[in-house]
Amino acid sequence: MQELLPNLMRRLPEFWKACGDTLLMEVWAGAIVFVFGLIFGIILTVTKPGGIMQNTGIYQVLDKIINLFRSIPFIILLTALMPLSRFIMGTAIYVRGVIVPLVFGATPFFSRQIESALAQTDKGLVEAALSMGSSPMEVIFRVYLRESLAPIIRAITITIISLLGLTAMAGAVGAGGLGDFAIRYGHDRNMIDITWVVVIVLVLGVSLVQWLGEYFARKNTH
Amino acid sequence: MIELLNVSKHFGVDIHAVNDVSLTINNGDIYGIIGFSGAGKSTLVRCINLLERPDSGQVIIDGVDMMKLKPQELYKARTKIGMIFQQFNLMPSRTVLGNIAYPLKNMTREQIHSRVKDLLSLVEIPDKINAYPSELSGGQKQRVAIARALANDPNILLCDEATSALDPQTTGSILQLLKDLNKKLGLTIVVITHEMEVVKQICRKAAVMDAGKIIESGDVFEIFSNPKHQVTKNFVRTTSNLSKIETLIRDDSPMVKLKPGELMARLVYIHADVSEPLISYASRTFDIEINIILADVEIVAGAMVGGTVVIFNGPRDRINKAIEYYKSKDIRVEVIADAGITA
Numbered sequence: 001m002q003e004l005l006p007n008l009m010r011r012l013p014e015f016w017k018a019c020g021d022t023l024l025m026e027v028w029a030g031a032i033v034f035v036f037g038l039i040f041g042i043i044l045t046v047t048k049p050g051g052i053m054q055n056t057g058i059y060q061v062l063d064k065i066i067n068l069f070r071s072i073p074f075i076i077l078l079t080a081l082m083p084l085s086r087f088i089m090g091t092a093i094y095v096r097g098v099i100v101p102l103v104f105g106a107t108p109f110f111s112r113q114i115e116s117a118l119a120q121t122d123k124g125l126v127e128a129a130l131s132m133g134s135s136p137m138e139v140i141f142r143v144y145l146r147e148s149l150a151p152i153i154r155a156i157t158i159t160i161i162s163l164l165g166l167t168a169m170a171g172a173v174g175a176g177g178l179g180d181f182a183i184r185y186g187h188d189r190n191m192i193d194i195t196w197v198v199v200i201v202l203v204l205g206v207s208l209v210q211w212l213g214e215y216f217a218r219k220n221t222h
Numbered sequence: 223m224i225e226l227l228n229v230s231k232h233f234g235v236d237i238h239a240v241n242d243v244s245l246t247i248n249n250g251d252i253y254g255i256i257g258f259s260g261a262g263k264s265t266l267v268r269c270i271n272l273l274e275r276p277d278s279g280q281v282i283i284d285g286v287d288m289m290k291l292k293p294q295e296l297y298k299a300r301t302k303i304g305m306i307f308q309q310f311n312l313m314p315s316r317t318v319l320g321n322i323a324y325p326l327k328n329m330t331r332e333q334i335h336s337r338v339k340d341l342l343s344l345v346e347i348p349d350k351i352n353a354y355p356s357e358l359s360g361g362q363k364q365r366v367a368i369a370r371a372l373a374n375d376p377n378i379l380l381c382d383e384a385t386s387a388l389d390p391q392t393t394g395s396i397l398q399l400l401k402d403l404n405k406k407l408g409l410t411i412v413v414i415t416h417e418m419e420v421v422k423q424i425c426r427k428a429a430v431m432d433a434g435k436i437i438e439s440g441d442v443f444e445i446f447s448n449p450k451h452q453v454t455k456n457f458v459r460t461t462s463n464l465s466k467i468e469t470l471i472r473d474d475s476p477m478v479k480l481k482p483g484e485l486m487a488r489l490v491y492i493h494a495d496v497s498e499p500l501i502s503y504a505s506r507t508f509d510i511e512i513n514i515i516l517a518d519v520e521i522v523a524g525a526m527v528g529g530t531v532v533i534f535n536g537p538r539d540r541i542n543k544a545i546e547y548y549k550s551k552d553i554r555v556e557v558i559a560d561a562g563i564t565a
Contacts, residue, residue: 122311124311125311125313127307127311128305128307128311128312128313128367128370129324130273130300131271131303131304131305131380132301132305132325132370132371132373132374133297133299133300133325133374134297134325135297142324146313146315146316147313147314147315149315220315222315222354222355222356
């Protein structure tokens with residue numbers, strides 16, 4: 001080990017901390033993105049023209065805001081949201097400081113994913129539920145969310161993985177994490193073994209998430 | 223009783239899906255609404271449970287003005303109006319039990335289970351309770367959908383092209399089931415279809431729809447035996463063999479080649495009573511040959527409808543007398559081809 005990965009073995013504690021930081025960012029930002037993205041995705045679905053709570057005003061505003069944030073490159077979002085981060089989290093650095101930009105970066109993406117997952121729900125099911133006396137709220141929870149569980153799980157999988165990509169960039173504002181670790185040592189100091197190990201860890205992480213996602217999605221398909 | 227009064231529904235500016243339709247459907251009736259696709263019949267049936275809210279007009283069910291209900295009241299009212307669909311619309315993530323239990327509320331697990339069991343035996347598939355919809359045939363899916371629609375003991379069942387995705391044999395068995403349910407539960411059934419066969423098999427009354435309007439309505443027997451509007455005639459013709467004569471003539475078939483002096487006519491029975499030996503009586507009485515080319519008599523709403531295509535052969539005055547005789551018997555005589563009088 002020492003010979004194969006000389007640079008990494010000398011920085012093991014730092015490596016574990018980087019792994020932990022990445023996980024921390026992923027979990028915190030992921031949880032918040034999940035809640036907001038789900039809500040926005042549902043709102044988009046039900047308020048769009050022909051939706052069960054059609055509301056052109058709400059739909060247009062939300063639709064445009066999501067497009068706006070989706071078109072801002074994350075690296076710009078990271079710096080632009082520093083004041084907001086300071087206001088909400090009390091700091092604009094470390095893991096705490098990067099949660100806000102991560103949420104702003106991934107929520108629009110996840111909202112769109114949810115929107116397209118819910119769009120796969122057969123319109124006939126919604127109509128059948130309404131004909132049985134379901135209220136719009138019931139249709140959301142008992143038809144839309146229940147019947148598109150598999151595509152929603154796939155949307156979560158994709159979002160977790162894309163969020164992982166964003167956390168790597170978060171190193172730019174001193175948030176730490178694996179991306180930052182790989183850039184500082186692997187790239188800046190040409191420690192090839194560190195780059196490789198980080199890549200392998202990320203590949204394993206992505207594969208695990210993908211596999212779990214596919215497993216649960218399949219389990220919920222009949 | 224379902225009353226639609228001057229109901230109109232527009233999509234966009236110039237699409238009049240339903241245009242000033244008034245309709246009354248009595249309790250316990252099986253009422254057919256037939257029309258070609260795009261006639262507006264699906265929109266019309268959705269105006270009954272307000273899945274489509276009419277732009278104008280009134281929808282009154284058992285004296286209640288549906289359009290005036292508050293949302294919560296409307297949801298409750300809808301539980302008493304079952305609906306089934308062409309594509310069944312069962313929820314694929316739920317079992318048969320889960321699907322039928324969907325509209326059941328305020329019941330314990332045991333109550334739900336026994337209610338679902340009762341409903342499944344009502345629709346004659348008692349052993350499918352734990353199956354997923356993907357494991358069922360089309361006919362079984364529609365039976366589950368019917369059970370689900372009946373879960374809250376509705377008074378009305380709306381069927382939107384409910385048999386259009388099924389093969390003829392399954393269609394027959396589903397229609398029979400609907401007929402039984404109508405009898406057993408006193409259910410009022412509204413059947414939307416583009417197939418005249420369906421109306422013929424189960425409906426007592428029907429309305430024909432075209433371009434958003436009802437162009438003809440009344441007893442099914444009346445519509446079949448004596449269609450007034452061209453669209454209705456086209457529908458009736460789709461189910462009758464008698465229309466094949468036009469194809470034979472167009473194809474110049476030797477079967478319909480007339481010799482001089484012969485006359486080909488379509489005799490259509492308008493009366494419910496066709497038990498008299500009309501052909502042989504006329505042939506003997508007026509001493510002419512009557513050759514039956516095609517015959518088609520069907521049972522519609524419990525009465526006979528149909529007719530024959532015949533070729534008359536004989537002296538023209540006697541043929542005319544036979545035709546007079548038929549007319550006096552309330553038989554419609556349409557001359558299709560005439561080879562002229564023998565020289």
